[in-house]
Amino acid sequence: MIVKRIIPCLDVKDGNVVKGTNFVSLRELGDPVAMAKAYSEQGADEIVFLDISATNEARETIVDIVRSTARNVHVPFTVGGGVRTISDMTRLLQAGADKVGMNSAAVANPQLIKDGAERFGSQCIVVAIDAKKFVDGWHVMTHGGSKDTGKDAVEWAKEVEQLGAGEILLTSVDTDGVKSGFDLPLTKAVVEAVRIPVIASGGVGKPEHFAEVFEATDVSAGLAASIFHEHTFSIKEVKDCCKRRGVNIREA
Amino acid sequence: MIAIVDYGMGNVASVQTAFEKLGYPVIITDQPDQLKAASHIILPGVGSFQAAMAEIEARQLADLLKELALTKPFLGICLGMQLLFTTGYENGLTKGLNLIPGTVERIETPQLLPHIGWNELKITDLVPSFKRFDGSYVYFVHSYAARTSAEYTVAYTDYDAEITAIVKKGHVYGIQFHPEKSAHIGSEIIKTFLNEVSS
Numbered sequence: 001m002i003v004k005r006i007i008p009c010l011d012v013k014d015g016n017v018v019k020g021t022n023f024v025s026l027r028e029l030g031d032p033v034a035m036a037k038a039y040s041e042q043g044a045d046e047i048v049f050l051d052i053s054a055t056n057e058a059r060e061t062i063v064d065i066v067r068s069t070a071r072n073v074h075v076p077f078t079v080g081g082g083v084r085t086i087s088d089m090t091r092l093l094q095a096g097a098d099k100v101g102m103n104s105a106a107v108a109n110p111q112l113i114k115d116g117a118e119r120f121g122s123q124c125i126v127v128a129i130d131a132k133k134f135v136d137g138w139h140v141m142t143h144g145g146s147k148d149t150g151k152d153a154v155e156w157a158k159e160v161e162q163l164g165a166g167e168i169l170l171t172s173v174d175t176d177g178v179k180s181g182f183d184l185p186l187t188k189a190v191v192e193a194v195r196i197p198v199i200a201s202g203g204v205g206k207p208e209h210f211a212e213v214f215e216a217t218d219v220s221a222g223l224a225a226s227i228f229h230e231h232t233f234s235i236k237e238v239k240d241c242c243k244r245r246g247v248n249i250r251e252a
Numbered sequence: 253m254i255a256i257v258d259y260g261m262g263n264v265a266s267v268q269t270a271f272e273k274l275g276y277p278v279i280i281t282d283q284p285d286q287l288k289a290a291s292h293i294i295l296p297g298v299g300s301f302q303a304a305m306a307e308i309e310a311r312q313l314a315d316l317l318k319e320l321a322l323t324k325p326f327l328g329i330c331l332g333m334q335l336l337f338t339t340g341y342e343n344g345l346t347k348g349l350n351l352i353p354g355t356v357e358r359i360e361t362p363q364l365l366p367h368i369g370w371n372e373l374k375i376t377d378l379v380p381s382f383k384r385f386d387g388s389y390v391y392f393v394h395s396y397a398a399r400t401s402a403e404y405t406v407a408y409t410d411y412d413a414e415i416t417a418i419v420k421k422g423h424v425y426g427i428q429f430h431p432e433k434s435a436h437i438g439s440e441i442i443k444t445f446l447n448e449v450s451s
Contacts, residue, residue, distance in 0.1 A: 001410055002363070002371045003389060040435060045370055070265045076391060076433045096265045098393075098433065121299055123366050123393045166366055197368050220369065250370045250389040252435065 003250045004214045005045035005221035006238050007199060008228045010035055012081075013052045015061035017229070033068045039228065040075040042235040043252030047073065048101070048169070048223060051081030063095045070096025078126055080169075089116050093124060101169060103128040104142040107149055107156075110163055117164025122196075127165040129153055131186055132173040138186055145173040153186070154193045161194045168194065169223065171201040179205025182213040182222065191217050199223050207233050207241035214247045255290030256280045257317070259307045261331060262298030270432040270442055282311050292449070293320050297331030301340030301356055301396065304331055305348065314349065321351050325449035326424045333419065333426030334398060342396050352421045354400030361413040366395045371409040371429075373417055378406050381444050382418065390417070390434040390441070397428060423449045 010017050016030045036047045047069075051062045059082050069077055079092045080101025089100045100120075106113050106127050116125045130145045131138040131153035138153035157168055170190050172183030180203060187200045197220035200213050204224035213222055227233050235252075242249045254271050256264050258280045268278045271294070279286055287293065295317070297304050308314050320326065328336045340346045340356040348356070359365060375386040385407065392409070398416040406425075407418035418441075419426040425445050431438035 001412075002367070002369045002392075005369055067265070070263070071269045074266070074270070074433060074435050074438060076393075076430070094263060096263050123298075123368065123395075167368065195364055196366075197364055220364070 001248060003045070003248050004219075004242065005199075006043070006210060006235055006242075006249065007046045007048055007221055007223040008039045008044050008235065009048040009050060009201070009223050009225040010229075011050050011052050011225065012062060012065065014058045015065065018052070032065050033072055036069055036073045036077065039235060040073050041252075043239055043250070044075060044235050045221070045250060046075055047077040049077065049079045049081075050101075051079065053082070063091055066092055066095040066097050080126065080128055085112070086115055086119060089120060089124075093120060099124050099126050099167070101126040101128050103130065106160065107140060107142050107151065110159065113160055113163040113165050117166070122164050122166035125165050126167045126169055127160040128169040128171065129157060129160070129190070130171045130173050131190075133186070138189070141173050145171075145176065154189050157190045157194050161196050165196060167197045167199060169199045169201060172203060175203030176201070178203055179227075181205070181209040184213060184216045187213060187219050188217040191219050197221065207238040210238050211242045211245040211247055214242065215245065253290050254278050254292045254294060255287050256294045256296060257287065257313065257332075258282045259297070259304070259311055259313065261304050261307055262296065264296050266430075266432040267294065267296045267329060270439060273439065274443055274446065276446075282313065284313075284316055287313075287316060287320060290324065292325045292327065292446075293317065295326070295328040295332035295335060297329070297335065299331055300342045301331065301334055301348070302343040302346045304335055305340070305346050308335070318349055318351065321349070321424050324423070325446075326351070327445055328426040329432075330394065330428060330430055333428050334396060336419070336424060336426045337398050337400065340396070351424045352400060352404050352419055352426065354398050354404070354419075356396050356398050358395060359397050359411065359413055359415060361411050363412050366393060367411050367415065368393050371411060371415075373407045373409060375407045376402065376405055378403075379420060379448060381448060382406050382441075385437065385441060385444075388437045390429040390431065390437060392429045394428060398426070425449070
């Protein structure tokens with residue numbers, strides 16, 4: 001049967017990975033392609049690049065990174081950040097990305113999801129949802145988790161599925177950076193509301209947190225950044241922990 | 253020279269790299285003379301069956317591909333594998349290349365669709381050199397799958413439905429998953445195909 005996926009996320013700014021200054025095992029420190037290659041060889045099931053460059057000029061560099069990744073990394077990879085139009089998607093997919101991720105732009109213009117899915121197929125379209133808990137449920141947040149849209153996150157997840165999204169990358173703004181584990185209630189609520197794969201994100205501090213989210217919910221994948229980049233834990237340690245606890249994973 | 257058929261259905265850089273890394277020169281083309289001159293034909297593809305056949309017909313490649321499959325080693329990957337069959341049912345009924353008898357239908361499973369992720373290969377007794385991949389994990393992305401006879405099935409995978417993963421009829425092979433995205437094991441599978449068709 002299909003395995004639970006472990007996905008490292010690389011935040012890229014102006015062509016360099018910005019987290020991961022302690023990533024000492026590589027000579028090419030901060031090189032996104034080298035890091036993606038290293039992770040894939042250690043057993044990462046997929047790679048996510050999040051382009052956080054502020055300018056259009058800097059965004060051009062991500063296309064070169066995508067092109068080089070397609071030639072050097074032999075696992076699937078997703079690119080998100082700054083994807084606002086069909087032509088942004090075309091550029092990234094043509095360069096060799098397997099999937100594109102969109103977040104704020106999809107909230108502002110849901111038609112973008114539909115157009116993208118019709119043009120490239122649902123399997124290419126990942127919608128990232130940043131959610132934060134309020135008294136009346138979880139709200140969709142945009143602009144790096146700072147702006148409350150007032151939109152209900154679970155309802156939005158159903159809507160993006162209807163529009164043709166192939167996957168949801170769900171980040172809890174509440175647990176992100178806290179390192180005390182994934183947001184289990186949020187993850188469970190979204191996973192149970194849709195029939196497409198969900199990737200949980202935000203809050204990983206140790207390998208056990210991956211096992212926890214796979215035990216507590218039917219989520220398809222877990223994503224983390226800092227625990228891998230800071231070299232606190234390797235992909236293998238995460239997978240070994242999951243395996244010990246009976247989670248179905250792929251051994252590289 | 254290995255020819256990857258260029259018919260506008262998805263990026264083929266990764267497929268190209270997968271063969272180049274094994275030391276084979278690769279050309280990406282839709283030109284009949286280049287396809288005729290090639291040692292192997294690789295038919296890749298991502299998208300829908302119906303759209304893919306329309307693109308092949310628009311380039312007048314259908315008859316040529318069928319003819320080339322009679323004499324040259326031929327490998328369909330993902331959607332390219334599905335096109336090898338008789339009929340597809342994605343977006344209506346569409347005739348395929350009919351190189352292997354079978355149909356391509358939406359997967360019937362209680363699990364989520366698309367079938368996205370790493371799943372385990374179960375290898376049949378059809379081609380002994382593939383036996384060593386039994387239990388290996390490879391990367392799938394699809395909602396439709398081939399229904400064909402056991403006499404053409406080299407491998408399948410379990411998704412609360414038996415999904416055809418590798419097929420073979422003579423020197424025509426099809427791989428439903430993405431070997432070019434399946435890490436080291438994907439490269440080994442391509443190598444095994446190349447060895448099989450060269451012997």
